[in-house]
Amino acid sequence: MPYTAEISRTNPGCFIFLVDQSASMSDPMVSGERTQARAEVVSDAINRLLTELSVKCAKEEGVRDYFHVAVIGYGHNHVGSAFQGALAGRDLVPLGEVANNPARVESRTKKVPDGAGGLVETSVQFPVWMDPVTNGGTPMTRALGYADSLVANWVEAHPSGFPPIVLNLTDGESTDGDPTSAAISLASHATADGAVLLFNLHVSGSGGTPVTFPDTEEGLPDTYARLLFQMSSVLPSHMRSYAASQGHRVGETTRGFVYNADITSIVEFLDIGTRATELR
Amino acid sequence: MEDVAALLECQQLRIHKAGSSPEECEDAERVWSGETRPDGRGNTVVPLYAAVSDGASESLLAGAWADRLVADAVDCLSGAHDWWDDLGGFVEELMTRSAGRWAAHLAQYRAEREARGRPITWYEQPGLAKGAFATLLGAEVRATVSDTGACSWAWHAFALGDSCLFQLRDGALVRAFPVESAEDFGVTPQLLGSRNHDTALVTDRLAVAHGTLEPGDEILLATDALAAWLLSPRHGGVAPGHQLAMVLERDQESFPEWVDDQRARGHMRNDDVTLIRMKVRAEA
Numbered sequence: 001m002p003y004t005a006e007i008s009r010t011n012p013g014c015f016i017f018l019v020d021q022s023a024s025m026s027d028p029m030v031s032g033e034r035t036q037a038r039a040e041v042v043s044d045a046i047n048r049l050l051t052e053l054s055v056k057c058a059k060e061e062g063v064r065d066y067f068h069v070a071v072i073g074y075g076h077n078h079v080g081s082a083f084q085g086a087l088a089g090r091d092l093v094p095l096g097e098v099a100n101n102p103a104r105v106e107s108r109t110k111k112v113p114d115g116a117g118g119l120v121e122t123s124v125q126f127p128v129w130m131d132p133v134t135n136g137g138t139p140m141t142r143a144l145g146y147a148d149s150l151v152a153n154w155v156e157a158h159p160s161g162f163p164p165i166v167l168n169l170t171d172g173e174s175t176d177g178d179p180t181s182a183a184i185s186l187a188s189h190a191t192a193d194g195a196v197l198l199f200n201l202h203v204s205g206s207g208g209t210p211v212t213f214p215d216t217e218e219g220l221p222d223t224y225a226r227l228l229f230q231m232s233s234v235l236p237s238h239m240r241s242y243a244a245s246q247g248h249r250v251g252e253t254t255r256g257f258v259y260n261a262d263i264t265s266i267v268e269f270l271d272i273g274t275r276a277t278e279l280r
Numbered sequence: 281m282e283d284v285a286a287l288l289e290c291q292q293l294r295i296h297k298a299g300s301s302p303e304e305c306e307d308a309e310r311v312w313s314g315e316t317r318p319d320g321r322g323n324t325v326v327p328l329y330a331a332v333s334d335g336a337s338e339s340l341l342a343g344a345w346a347d348r349l350v351a352d353a354v355d356c357l358s359g360a361h362d363w364w365d366d367l368g369g370f371v372e373e374l375m376t377r378s379a380g381r382w383a384a385h386l387a388q389y390r391a392e393r394e395a396r397g398r399p400i401t402w403y404e405q406p407g408l409a410k411g412a413f414a415t416l417l418g419a420e421v422r423a424t425v426s427d428t429g430a431c432s433w434a435w436h437a438f439a440l441g442d443s444c445l446f447q448l449r450d451g452a453l454v455r456a457f458p459v460e461s462a463e464d465f466g467v468t469p470q471l472l473g474s475r476n477h478d479t480a481l482v483t484d485r486l487a488v489a490h491g492t493l494e495p496g497d498e499i500l501l502a503t504d505a506l507a508a509w510l511l512s513p514r515h516g517g518v519a520p521g522h523q524l525a526m527v528l529e530r531d532q533e534s535f536p537e538w539v540d541d542q543r544a545r546g547h548m549r550n551d552d553v554t555l556i557r558m559k560v561r562a563e564a
Contacts (some may be wrong), residue, residue, distance in 0.1 A: 006550055008297075008299050008550070009299055009300075010298070010360065011299075034319040043321060050405075051402075054403040055403050055406045056338060058339060058340065058403040058404050058407055059340060060340060060404075061303075063403055070529060082427075099401075099403050105402060125402040125405070127402060137346045167385035226352065256503075270304065271467050272335025272337060272338065273336070273338060273467065273551075274334070274336040274337045274338060274413075274467055274468075274469065274471075275336065275338050275467050275468050275481060276336045276339035276342075276407075276411075276412075276471070277413070277468055279440075279470055279473065279474065279476060279478075279481055279485055280474055
C-alpha cells in the first residue's frame with residue numbers, strides 16, 4: 001500500500017516549503033478577525049509549521065531527525081533558502097538542527113482556558129526562522145524547479161522511503177509563466193512508497209469563504225485558486241482519514257489545497273508512531 | 281505450594297525498535313510472584329502477576345511512564361484479591377499511585393535538567409504539559425489448589441489500549457484479548473495519560489477478561505507489533521505459538537534475531553517488542 005513507509009531517523013521524511021516572497025505578498029488579506037499582509041500570514045504559517053513539526057518529533061534528548069526540512073523563498077531575482085539566522089543559506093536541514101537554531105525565540109501572548117469556563121492570557125515562546133519578505137516578481141515556476149532538484153536527489157538517496165512533501169505557500173500570481181508543467185514534473189518523482197506530494201496554501205485578497213481540502217474547484221473564487229487546486233496532489237487515504245477526524249468533509253478526490261485558511265494541521269497527517277491522545 | 285509455583289514457567293523479553301538504542305525503548309514489563317494465600321473457600325491460591333505497557337512515541341517521558349505503570353499495576357493486582365469484583369476501587373488505587381505521583385516525578389526531572397545545565401526547551405514544553413501516555417495490560421495467572429491437592433489454573437486480565445494477552449493451546453490461539461484482529465491495530469490506541477484523573481472514565485474504558493488454563497497452555501502478554509504478528513494470517517501453515525516456542529526455547533540470541541528477520545521480511549512492524557510468556561507445565 002502506498003504512503004505507508006516508516007518515517008524514522010533511519011528512514012527520514014523530506015519536507016520542502018516554498019514561500020512566495022514577491023511584492024504582491026505585501027497586499028493585505030483578511031485572516032480570522034485581523035487584516036494582515038499576506039507575507040506575514042505566510043511567515044507565521046511557516047514558523048508555526050516548523051514549531052509543530054519540532055514539537056511532534058521532540059523526545060527527552062532533543063528533536064529527532066524524522067524529517068529533513070527546507071524553506072525555499074522565491075521573489076525578486078532570488079530562489080533559495082529563506083532560513084534566517086544560523087541556518088541562512090541552507091537547503092535541506094535535519095529537523096533537530098532546525099529546532100535548535102531558530103533565528104530568535106519571541107514571547108507572544110495566547111489565550112488559554114482558565115479552568116473555570118473563561119480564558120486567560122498566558123505567555124508562550126514563539127520561535128522564528130523567517131520574517132516576512134516582499135520584493136519583485138513571483139518566479140513560481142523556477143521555485144518548483146528548485147524543489148524538483150532537491151526532490152530528485154532525495155528520492156535517489158531514499159528510494160523506498162516516504163515520498164517528499166512539498167508545500168507551496170503563495171498568492172498564486174506566478175510571473176514566470178504557467179507553473180503547471182513544473183508542478184507535474186515535480187509530482188512525477190516517486191519512491192517505491194508513492195509519488196511526491198505537492199500541496200498548496202493560497203493566501204488571497206479575493207475574499208470569499210475559506211476552503212480547506214476541497215474535492216472540487218467549483219466555488220473557488222478566481223483562476224489562481226483553481227490553478228493551485230489543479231496543481232495539488234490528491235490526499236493519500238490515511239491523510240484523508242486524519243482530515244476527516246479534524247472535521248473536514250473529504251472524499252476520494254480531496255486535494256492538499258487550502259484557500260485562506262490554516263494549514264498547520266497537515267503536521268497531524270504525518271505518522272511517526274503512536275499518537276498521544278487522551279482517553280475519550 | 282512452592283511446587284505449584286514451579287509448574288509455571290515464565291520468560292520476559294524486550295527488544296528495542298531497529299534504529300533506536302536500547303535506552304530509547306519505551307516498552308516496559310514486570311512480573312511478580314505473589315504470596316500464597318487461602319481463598320476463603322478452603323482452597324489455596326498461588327498467584328503470578330504480570331504487566332506490560334507501551335509508551336506512546338509522540339509523548340515525552342513515555343518510557344518512564346510505562347515503567348511506572350507496570351510497577352503500579354503488579355502492586356495493585358497483588359494488593360487486591362479478586363480485583364475485578366471492585367473494578368472502580370482497583371482503578372482508583374492504580375491511578376492514585378501512578379498519575380498521583382507523576383507530578384513529583386516531573387518536578388524531579390525538571391530539577392535534574394536544570395542541574396545538568398539543560399533546562400526544558402520550547403519544543404519539550406507542550407509535550408510535558410500534555411503528559412506522558414502509554415497502554416497498559418495487567419494479568420494474574422492463578423493456580424487454585426483444593427484441600428485434596430487438585431490444582432486448577434485460571435487467568436484474569438485487564439487492558440487499556442492494544443497491548444494484548446493471548447492464550448495458546450498446542451501452539452494455536454485459543455483467545456486474544458483485547459484486540460482480536462490484526463486490522464484493528466493503528467496509531468491511535470486507547471492510552472492512559474499521566475494527567476488523567478478521571479477514574480470513572482478509565483474504569484469504563486478498561487476491558488476485563490478471564491479464562492481457564494489446561495496443563496501445557498501458554499499465556500503471552502505482548503505489545504502491539506508482536507501482537508499484530510500473532511494475529512496475522514501469515515504463518516505458513518505453522519501455528520504461531522509453535523513458531524514462537526521454537527525461537528524462545530532455543531537460546532537467548534534467537535529471539536532478537538528472529539524479530540530482525542520478521543521485520544526485514546515485512547511480517548512485523550518495526551517497533552519496540554515486549555513479551556512475557558507464561559507456560560503451565562504439562563505435568564501440572
